[in-house]
Amino acid sequence: MKLAFIGLGKMGSGMARNLLRAGHELTVYNRSREKSEALSGEGARVAASPAEACRNCEAALTMLSDDQAVEEVVGRPDGIASALDGGTHISCSTISTAMARRLAAAHASRGQGFASACVFGRPEAAEAGKLIVMAAGAPALIEHYRPVFDAIGRQTFIAGAEPWQANAAKLCGNFMIAAMLEAFGEAFATLRKAGVDPHTFLDAISALFGSPVYANYGRMIADQQFEPAGFALKLGYKDLRLVLETAQECDAPMPLASVIRDQMLSALAHGQGDQDWSSVARTAARDAAL
């Protein structure tokens, strides 16, 4: 397919590369041009604006950091909305459910399609085309773009017929990870004060859960090694805020999420915004006077 890809950060670069590898015709745009150039050697055309990237494409994928970035790239004069011309916008970013609904409405009013295709996984998984894709949108649209999802992920799940449902599921997934991080943080704080070596506990927990996610994040916390950040705490905090907003729209209290949000907010207050989000564990340690 003829596709546009906008947003070539840690995740987006790998995703774009896998679309090229799968044989799609790709025009890319990124705010700082050097990341686009890196992909041009692999066959991507480089555009000077989102609108230029979208010209004559069938669908435009966006992989950006937050609501605001997506809103701007879509709505600006040389943005996606005006240039898509009946095509489809596939949003991969972790954005709010409210924003997903606004985008769906905006595109619908122009006779354009909109789908969410959120992804789980770290940059290495994006590079390897092994992401988990959580998609939602009109069934025919989703079916049509399945080859796109297959190119970037190892498995695709369909959350529903409304694009925002994929965003709800993605946010809940990040909440599941955050709950693990905070639980580790509290357990380690207590055990350190009990004189138990965190690595001993980590090894037992890794054996118990048998999950690489536990092993990897658990080690970062046991080692107290939060830099460089794989996923910045300020972004994790944003996701906790967003999952609570979704919960609010659904009239569903999430008290665990509220606790984690507050622990992350304390971490932000202590200047940890650019550390890995696993550093939320430092709040529990600080509260125990460690």
Place this chain on the structure above:
Amino acid sequence: MKLAFIGLGKMGSGMARNLLRAGHELTVYNRSREKSEALSGEGARVAASPAEACRNCEAALTMLSDDQAVEEVVGRPDGIASALDGGTHISCSTISTAMARRLAAAHASRGQGFASACVFGRPEAAEAGKLIVMAAGAPALIEHYRPVFDAIGRQTFIAGAEPWQANAAKLCGNFMIAAMLEAFGEAFATLRKAGVDPHTFLDAISALFGSPVYANYGRMIADQQFEPAGFALKLGYKDLRLVLETAQECDAPMPLASVIRDQMLSALAHGQGDQDWSSVARTAARDAAL
């Protein structure tokens, strides 16, 4: 070795069987005698009291439901304490750190050894000798009884030189599982109200974490199938209470644990004590008016 084994519930039976298979000489005691008889066909001697089970044994293992049960089996006139006669008590039960310290002191005053060897795993793992053992106690003692731990588990971790440290680690481990249960409960509540099929979310989360623990418990909650209980909510609640007591002894706040305790308490108030502890998820559902 010549060993006594006291407490032949869902977990204890499997553990005792694996000690027999490993060639240890075993005398067993259980409050209701029929469970002992089941093991006599496999080579166990059956005792009429804890004291009789301990006669001439090198070490007595206990696998009982709570502090009170252990205290009674140890302290009663025909209990372990008086009959051990210089041997070692190895406590496998999930009991409080305070109780572990009291037991250590009581045995020390009689010149007897005491070690904790807590276990992670469900009854099937106990049966298969695949438990994860979290042990603690005097290093020489731990070293000496390693063959015992190897017989019941697939891996042994040493939490420290004080028996109660293993109990602290075991309680924190159960807290890690409980955090996952509550996180599932909140995510499912929000997603059900968002019209997202819980099984779709579960499949994505299972793929993301790659952990059988997530897959198994997640399915119970997605299916809302909480009976028969693998591990009763009233016991899970007890463990949350105990981990908070340990945290308290260590001056280490565990706000996530507090939330889970409160959610479980609400579940108890609604008569769920004998359901599986994953039914804590019903509190989040109820609070969302599901």
Place this chain on the structure above:
Amino acid sequence: MKLAFIGLGKMGSGMARNLLRAGHELTVYNRSREKSEALSGEGARVAASPAEACRNCEAALTMLSDDQAVEEVVGRPDGIASALDGGTHISCSTISTAMARRLAAAHASRGQGFASACVFGRPEAAEAGKLIVMAAGAPALIEHYRPVFDAIGRQTFIAGAEPWQANAAKLCGNFMIAAMLEAFGEAFATLRKAGVDPHTFLDAISALFGSPVYANYGRMIADQQFEPAGFALKLGYKDLRLVLETAQECDAPMPLASVIRDQMLSALAHGQGDQDWSSVARTAARDAAL
């Protein structure tokens, strides 16, 4: 002074009346005209639009239900912003700190003044001119409008030179009341299950705190009499959300506020949005299976 007053709800009507009593020249506007007519008998002029109310006035006061209502009344074509013509907008509504900053910026760009003058108190206090006023804005402006504050309140406090600071203080004040409501709810739930008459406890607490606020709200909860609503739960919930947004802007976790927000959200899920906000107590009761 020549003043405009926009928003004649339960609170606004009393406030407007006291401005008339203090001798100010008042033009009023309300979405449904009948409330304006009620005041015309007491000397108020009735306007057909916010802009018309502002014509030639020195300052326009707004007392509306939320951010959206204020935004609309200010920004619409026949709204305050365009008609104020160098005058001052005094916002009495309980709105977000972010909205207060946006209003300040919008008016500044037109060379108009903006101040916040939030009020504490129930409709009877508004009627009696006994509100507590929490004002903020440029000192000269605040000084100039002190007679206005004195007319509606019994005491005025100055939160700072930035209008949004008054909104922060007002939201924190509502949080203080909400904390009392939730604490009552939890205490009553436990005591009802302990067989202690809620009214006995209420009488002791009223004697202890010596506060009419405790006596009044405590009685509503003890009586389980939540209708008619003095202040609707959906509005109280909005304020908890807003105080958490302010806390977020300040990087200051408020875990108690998070709990109350979640309890209110559960109340909303159970259809209590139009009951008095003291009915948040029903969540604690429900969670105790009462």
Place this chain on the structure above:
Amino acid sequence: MKLAFIGLGKMGSGMARNLLRAGHELTVYNRSREKSEALSGEGARVAASPAEACRNCEAALTMLSDDQAVEEVVGRPDGIASALDGGTHISCSTISTAMARRLAAAHASRGQGFASACVFGRPEAAEAGKLIVMAAGAPALIEHYRPVFDAIGRQTFIAGAEPWQANAAKLCGNFMIAAMLEAFGEAFATLRKAGVDPHTFLDAISALFGSPVYANYGRMIADQQFEPAGFALKLGYKDLRLVLETAQECDAPMPLASVIRDQMLSALAHGQGDQDWSSVARTAARDAAL
């Protein structure tokens, strides 16, 4: 009446003095004798042991710091239980509901009466005979000892026919105060970061609630003046633990109480045990990096 009074701390001394003033015949006992001597000048007889104090008395009042102190004074060989000889034990201490039930049973088995008469108020109120008394026990017993309650308090409330019900109500009362302390702590933290003077907010809140309890505690927190302690944080923490134990006995979750307990535990970890319990506010400040 002929009464014994045991425990002459900050509260007990004033209470004993008011019993003397009311004309009762009093024998006092305190662990450190000097406090007893101080009362002997006012007509009290001084005993060398709890048993001696109880000799021939009709009732013995105890005002001690915690469960352990009461248990010891009652159960020791020269304690109350053995010396009361058919009289009544009136427990004024803030102890657990479980301990109150144990005391009731212990006295009943000896044919002795037991009642709880918990008190609200600070040392100055005890000195002035202005405490609030929360009593519970067999109606005839309560009626008979009403003159005793009247001597120490300004108002007496009857929580029920079971002594422990008064303890439940007393613990819930302390929880109400603690909720106010934590709410102040969170509001002040946010407002300090918002640049709002805490004293301005305090004055508005004092005007709003009209309660000396708010004015006094609020000032301590606004001034960050936590020493000397009127009521030590370690005792406040104990009460929060006890109210949560009572809530647990009643299957009634108290999430606000859980948060406050955790905040106090963090304060203990930071060495604040001997500061006033209002210093729980420092946890919120620390978490906001103040």
